[in-house]
Amino acid sequence: MNETKIEIPNRTAGNITSVPSPALPGTEERKGLTKKDVAADHPTWCPGCGDFSVLALYFKLIEKRKLWHEKITTVAGIGCSSRFPYFVQANGAHYIHGRALPFASGISLSRPDLHLFVFGGDGDAFSIGGNHFNHTSRKNIKMTYCVMDNWVYGLTKKQTSPTSPLGFKSKTDVTGALDQPINPMKQAIAAGATFVARTTHTNPNHVLQMMEAAMDHDGFSFIECLSECVEFYEGAFDASNPRKGGVFNEVPKEHDVTDEIAAYKLAGEAFPGKFGVFYKVNRATKNANEAKIIAAAREKTKGMKDWQILQKNFDRLK
Ligand SMILES: Cc1ncc(C[n+]2csc(CCOP(=O)(O)OP(=O)(O)O)c2C)c(N)n1
Ligand code: SF4
Numbered sequence: 479m480n481e482t483k484i485e486i487p488n489r490t491a492g493n494i495t496s497v498p499s500p501a502l503p504g505t506e507e508r509k510g511l512t513k514k515d516v517a518a519d520h521p522t523w524c525p526g527c528g529d530f531s532v533l534a535l536y537f538k539l540i541e542k543r544k545l546w547h548e549k550i551t552t553v554a555g556i557g558c559s560s561r562f563p564y565f566v567q568a569n570g571a572h573y574i575h576g577r578a579l580p581f582a583s584g585i586s587l588s589r590p591d592l593h594l595f596v597f598g599g600d601g602d603a604f605s606i607g608g609n610h611f612n613h614t615s616r617k618n619i620k621m622t623y624c625v626m627d628n629w630v631y632g633l634t635k636k637q638t639s640p641t642s643p644l645g646f647k648s649k650t651d652v653t654g655a656l657d658q659p660i661n662p663m664k665q666a667i668a669a670g671a672t673f674v675a676r677t678t679h680t681n682p683n684h685v686l687q688m689m690e691a692a693m694d695h696d697g698f699s700f701i702e703c704l705s706e707c708v709e710f711y712e713g714a715f716d717a718s719n720p721r722k723g724g725v726f727n728e729v730p731k732e733h734d735v736t737d738e739i740a741a742y743k744l745a746g747e748a749f750p751g752k753f754g755v756f757y758k759v760n761r762a763t764k765n766a767n768e769a770k771i772i773a774a775a776r777e778k779t780k781g782m783k784d785w786q787i788l789q790k791n792f793d794r795l796k
């Protein structure tokens with residue numbers, strides 16, 4: 479019979495000076511995820527697209543706030559910006575055009591332990607998904623919604639979007655956009671969103687700051703993040719970029735974020751306007767309201783088996 483020889487290293491010789499003892503189960507500290515851990519496919523965006531910086535800052539947020547793979551959920555609709563979940567190595571869904579919010583609402587209401595982030599574009603959010611934006615805002619369902627606003631439909635190659643300014647020439651408005659654009663900030667406030675902030679991809683520290691503040695808000699937190707489409711609307715946001723001769727002005731320190739009228743006034747300023755948190759109030763979330771109803775129902779049916787509850791309901795319907 480062959481004997482297997484086990485090599486035992488000489489701990490005093492060579493460069494083996496110490497061998498770390500294995501950590502006891504449950505005592506090892508879990509390291510925060512790095513970009514390497516959460517980055518999936520290489521983004522298929524055009525070189526220079528503003529969406530790259532939003533993704534990079536999302537990775538930074540995950541690392542900085544020690545969010546774990548199993549606790550991050552990234553949802554989006556359809557569009558260039560909505561490709562976002564493909565590039566994040568964690569749970570997520572690239573859902574139907576304009577329907578990211580209802581899908582995310584189901585996740586939020588059933589899994590309150592998750593950090594739920596929804597990303598998407600101006601077309602996805604305010605055109606086909608416009609109604610969902612209003613209703614998710616008023617219902618105050620806990621999630622963070624970051625709209626990467628580039629004032630155009632990028633994926634479908636340059637159609638007018640609800641945020642395209644008057645006169646913008648596109649494939650659907652060859653002589654220039656005729657319709658009054660919507661103002662996302664005003665719309666979010668009016669619809670009942672409880673956290674409304676504005677940022678721009680050209681100021682990374684500010685984007686991260688807004689993402690953190692939004693994530694910490696207990697309710698529906700909305701961020702309008704200007705994100706330039708270099709292919710179909712180059713230079714759209716130059717006036718907000720100091721490196722392009724523009725100005726980046728933050729919301730004044732004395733602004734009262736609970737003052738709806740003051741927030742509305744800020745939202746009405748001409749471009750480039752201000753950047754920061756315009757509005758933030760506490761109002762019961764749908765998550766909390768539903769949880770109360772569920773707890774009360776559970777109390778009433780305490781000790782009953784599932785089939786007995788079901789039977790009781792059927793009997794009631796007779
Ligand atoms: C039901 C449906 N209607 C239309 C489309 C075509 N479509 C795909 S993305 C898009 C607009 C995307 O614009 P936006 O949300 O601003 O994202 P961007 O590409 O600019 O990031 C449209 C109209 C579709 N995929 N599904
Ligand atoms: S088309 Fe525009 S929005 Fe889409 S990836 Fe290219 S630059 Fe970005």
Ligand SMILES: [Mg+2]
Nearest residue numbers: 599600630631
């Ligand atoms: Mg767009």
